[in-house]
Amino acid sequence: MSSSQSDQPNLLTQRRFLPFFITQTLGAFNDNVFKNALVILVTFGIVGLSPDQVNLYVNLAAGIFILPFFLFSATCGQFAEKYEKSQLIRYTKILELGIMVVAVIGLYLKSVPLLMGLLFLLGTQATMFGPVKYSILPQHLRENELIAGNAWVESATFLAILLGTLLGGFLITLDGGWMMVSAAVLIVAIAGYLASRGIPDAPATAPDLKINWNLFSETWRNFKFMRGNRTVFLSVLGISWFWFYGATFLSQLPNYAKLYLGGDEHVVTVLLTVFSLGIGVGSFLCERLSGHKVEIGLVPLGSIGLTLFGIDIYFAAPHLAVLQDQTVTHFINNISNHRVLFDLLMIGISGGLYIVPLYALIQTRSEASHRSRIIAGNNILNALFMVVSALLAVVLLKMGLTIPQLLLTTAVLNALVALFIYSLVPEFLMRLLVWVLVNTMYRIKTKGLENIPDEGPAVVICNHVSFVDALILGGSIRRPVRFVMYHKIFKIPVLSFIFRNAKAIPIAPAKEDPAMMERAFNEIARELAEGNVVGIFPEGAITHDGQMDTFRSGIERVIQRTPVPVVPLALRGLWGSIFSRRDTFLKRMRLPRRVWSRIELVAGPAVPASEVTAVLLEEKVRALRGDAI
Structure with missing residues (x-):
């Protein structure tokens, strides 16, 4: 990406x-x-x-x-x-x-x-x-x-x-x-x-x-800083939950290895090594899959792995081991133990996918003047969650749960916590869906996206080639983009969930629904006034032949009302892919012409508001697109 x-x-x-x-x-x-x-x-x-x-x-x-x-x-x-x-x-x-x-x-x-x-x-x-x-x-x-x-x-x-x-x-x-x-x-x-x-x-x-030397009032102030940014606060809670989850599993590994796997103290070392290597692999896999940007869509993927493989550990060894004090050689030679090793490795990998984007998200979404204090608050919560994990483990084990049952309970709790967080901030799940779509259907190369300002209002414009153009742009641009899109595309099943949670703005031509069009322009102005990025496809429709259509004057109306820079973008290589209009829908579904297509997204320098015209922007997008369609 x-x-x-x-x-x-x-x-x-x-x-x-x-x-x-x-x-x-x-x-x-x-x-x-x-x-x-x-x-x-x-x-x-x-x-x-x-x-x-x-x-x-x-x-x-x-x-x-x-x-x-x-x-x-x-x-x-x-x-x-x-x-x-x-x-x-x-x-x-x-x-x-x-x-x-x-x-x-x-x-x-x-x-x-x-x-x-x-x-x-x-x-x-x-x-x-x-x-x-x-x-x-x-x-x-x-x-x-x-x-x-x-x-x-x-x-x-x-x-x-x-x-x-x-x-x-x-x-x-x-x-x-x-x-x-x-x-x-x-x-x-x-x-x-x-x-x-x-x-x-x-x-x-x-x-x-x-x-402020008062630790109580300052701690409370730190939490208020965090709560001021909902995404950051819930990311902190997500990190703290990971430490709860990890502390529970790691603290139980010695007795689990001894009682349920029948291993000696060296087997515990093997299990810890596999878990640690998994964290490392997951961390670098995250960097590879994210395309060098903060891809929070990987967080739900990691939480799914933490749950699935945490549950499977229970089924891998739910009963006390028959043999005790096995050496590492005997343990590894027993093929039934490979399932436990695989589960621990995958829990580590899932943990890396889960926690690395959350830390990066806190670093990028927090104000620089409050970042250290937010991280300090995060450390307090991490410590609190680890203490709670130890106390809860003691209570549950005293109540009669076995160690495998405790691990199973923790994995199920992980699923419930994940659903709670993602229901409050659907951006995580939305980004996962976008990431899966873009990375399974396309291989994308980007160029020039640094032309999009890191902060402040801006409009990005692009040629319109397929039904998923907004998803590709939204999954590639590092800032959240509020896309303006034709209301019938906005209502497409499944995609509608993504568009709604991305706060896309549905629009209709004046001849179809003048009230909706007016609402859309008002919403665009509001988003720009709040310092957000708005995405527009000035052609007004998806291409039917792969060629660009004339840009409409709506973009001029937007900039006249709210003067902001406009960044031209061009999509290359999407024409003929499964979501373009090259073939009929039934034909595309029967035999997709191209899967995992190579596509490009290219951005040019921002155009100042004083120079914006539909004709000029069309020329710039055509030049960026070149001969590729």
């Missing part, structure tokens, strides 16, 4: 991304080396702790790390708006280094209170980094690079969590393990700080902001 992959720079070769990417990846890695080393040390390495004390400390560790997100996210979000972000990141890395220096003492002394206090500080450091982590990307990356940037960040984060967990658990069990862990966390912290020094400046987005 966009220009070729080669048009995109490799972000890992760009200074505006690579140092940040290394910094955040090493940070996630180091957090988990320390956390898991602490858990293993408390569980197996400290003499004199009773089983009850071990359980208390292990569960307390998870809560202590999350607690700062509730206490400090609102304040840290303000810091990320008020101050230059690259310097803030360096401060957080210095704090991490200081924590790890003291951690050496804590590991040597095996002092649980000191280590727990350090874990709290590490959670605080992560809380400080969170709002900067996602709000700095839109300042350093172009909009068509945000999906790729988020894909790298999400996949690397999950992989870093996995590798850090494995390394921390492995090192602490060795002779002199505390020294190994100490050396590891110090080296990684130093490397993270050195990488952070290469991050380019990211100027403050609200330098005059007055810090």
Whole structure:
């Protein structure tokens, strides 16, 4: 749905991304080396702790790390708006280094209170980094690079969590393990700080902001910011739900692997690895499928996968395993376990498809002056949802549910949550339908779409070749477009759902329905006054022979009433496809002339309102179209 992959720079070769990417990846890695080393040390390495004390400390560790997100996210979000972000990141890395220096003492002394206090500080450091982590990307990356940037960040984060967990658990069990862990966390912290020094400046987005130190009122203010933009708010809820879903599945994997798959502790590692690899694959698949733009149509596709494969995990292994303590080799050789591995891989892939566009949507749809605070609010909700997931799991398991039944319940809840969100914001489902249509019927290449302004009112015009021209344009243009279309096309079954939810404007000729025509012009003026993009097909009808018809004067009336720039577009290659009028409807349905056609969408420079005439716009569209039909 966009220009070729080669048009995109490799972000890992760009200074505006690579140092940040290394910094955040090493940070996630180091957090988990320390956390898991602490858990293993408390569980197996400290003499004199009773089983009850071990359980208390292990569960307390998870809560202590999350607690700062509730206490400090609102304040840290303000810091990320008020101050230059690259310097803030360096401060957080210095704090991490200081924590790890003291951690050496804590590991040597095996002092649980000191280590727990350090874990709290590490959670605080992560809380400080969170709002900067996602709000700095839109300042350093172009909009068509945000999906790729988020894909790298999400996949690397999950992989870093996995590798850090494995390394921390492995090192602490060795002779002199505390020294190994100490050396590891110090080296990684130093490397993270050195990488952070290469991050380019990211100027403050609200330098005059007055810090509100009241965490309760500021948290509430963050939520009000989010609620002001319904799509952003529901995207935040969608991300938080993903963390609920993921926390439920990941927390149950060890016991699920032991009791229902009959595997040993190494089988748990295999399951976590498959899930993490799935997240990475899904993240990059999202970048590939989205055509380098924020394609929220992939979000419903991801949620469908989370539900279907989450349900299938229940049916893959609903009963206790007959054999216990199987090695990885025995586990993999048992072909019945391949279904579980496939389900976990697909859950990870679906998660990548689901979460990457949501993060990119928040970054692009939030005001720059409030973006960090919105992300801080998102972090608070994420932490809250993970806590709720743990509490709900405890309650449901106490009520008698088995682990597979808990996973099944979570997958079904995912479907209900998805339906709720998509019913409130039909744009997600609408974009999915458009994405499926455009990517199954056509292969599209775009050029010049940067001529459409990123903000403010504008009109886009285009030649009219098929019944799905509006869908192709709407699926390719990065901003929502309010299309003006003939009322009978507007009412076509199925397509009508998309057109209505895209807020298309039905119109009729004056001789058919003068009242409808007048309403349409009033609606166009209102949309432009609100700063939106309006799409018009000035020919007034779909071509019957593949050639362009004369542009009608309605476009002049629109611009005279509301002077805005007009961007000419041209569709190439659609004539003869299944939705064009080259053949009769029955003939097209019996034998489609072209499926998965190669088509192009080309945009020219905007025409100022003072120069707009129907004749001039027609000339420009004809020139853009060229000889292709």
